[in-house]
Amino acid sequence: xxxxxxxxxxxxxxxxxxxxxxxxxxxxxxxxxxxxxxxxxxxxxxxxxxxxxxxxxxxxxxxxxxxxxxxxxxxxxx
Amino acid sequence: xxxxxxxxxxxxxxxxxxxxxxxxxxxxxxxxxxxxxxxxxxxxxxxxxxxxxxxxxxxxxxxxxxxxxxxxxxxxxx
Numbered sequence: 001x002x003x004x005x006x007x008x009x010x011x012x013x014x015x016x017x018x019x020x021x022x023x024x025x026x027x028x029x030x031x032x033x034x035x036x037x038x039x040x041x042x043x044x045x046x047x048x049x050x051x052x053x054x055x056x057x058x059x060x061x062x063x064x065x066x067x068x069x070x071x072x073x074x075x076x077x078x
Numbered sequence: 079x080x081x082x083x084x085x086x087x088x089x090x091x092x093x094x095x096x097x098x099x100x101x102x103x104x105x106x107x108x109x110x111x112x113x114x115x116x117x118x119x120x121x122x123x124x125x126x127x128x129x130x131x132x133x134x135x136x137x138x139x140x141x142x143x144x145x146x147x148x149x150x151x152x153x154x155x156x
Contacts, residue, residue, distance in 0.1 A: 021109075029105040029146045039146055062147055068107045068117055069140055 009036035015053025018060035019043055027054065027065065087114035093131025096138035097121055105132065105143065 010030065023045045030040040041054040041061060054061050088108070101123045108118040119132040119139060132139050 024109055025111075026109070027107040029107070029143065031099075031102055031104070031146070033103075041146070056147055065107065065143060065147060068109070068119070069134055069143060 009038055009040065010042055010051075011038065011040050011053035013053070014057075015041070015055045017055050017058035019045065019052060019054070021064065023047060024064075027068075029065075087116055087118065088120055088129075089116065089118050089131035091131070092133045092135075093119070095133050095136035097123065097130060097132070099142065101125060102142075105146075107143075 025044045025046045028040075028042045028044070030036075030042065032039055039056060041056050042051055043054045044051050103122045103124045106118075106120045106122070108114075108120065110117055117134060119134050120129055121132045122129050134140075
């Protein structure tokens with residue numbers, strides 16, 4: 001059931017296992033699409049416009065993203 | 079300990095609780111920074127360039143992002 005990567009994917013491989021959190025400007029989750037059959041996670045770094053693929057299966061990625069979900073915002077609108 | 083939102087945040091409020099997954103082009107996780115003290119999750123939709131803030135605490139957001147972490151890529155480079 002493994003799906004083959006296609007030509008228009010951003011990531012050529014699994015990507016790095018970690019980047020220093022302080023350097024992260026944003027993390028993008030890009031779902032599979034007609035132009036790329038892989039789920040991709042791309043991190044943009046603060047130093048310029050450098051973008052790296054982040055390994056979705058690495059411990060760092062999992063922890064970083066899970067933490068993002070847990071951080072409560074300051075808004076209380078409910 | 080709640081941190082107040084600042085002027086340069088992208089999101090003016092908590093954001094929507096869900097968007098149709100098929101419309102999602104990408105999901106951005108933007109960590110707190112000097113210009114915005116909130117953790118923000120911004121979804122870009124396929125129909126044009128529309129961007130919406132996604133409530134980090136909604137069930138939809140949590141499920142969508144957790145699933146992204148579980149999807150294995152087709153690459154086996156280890």
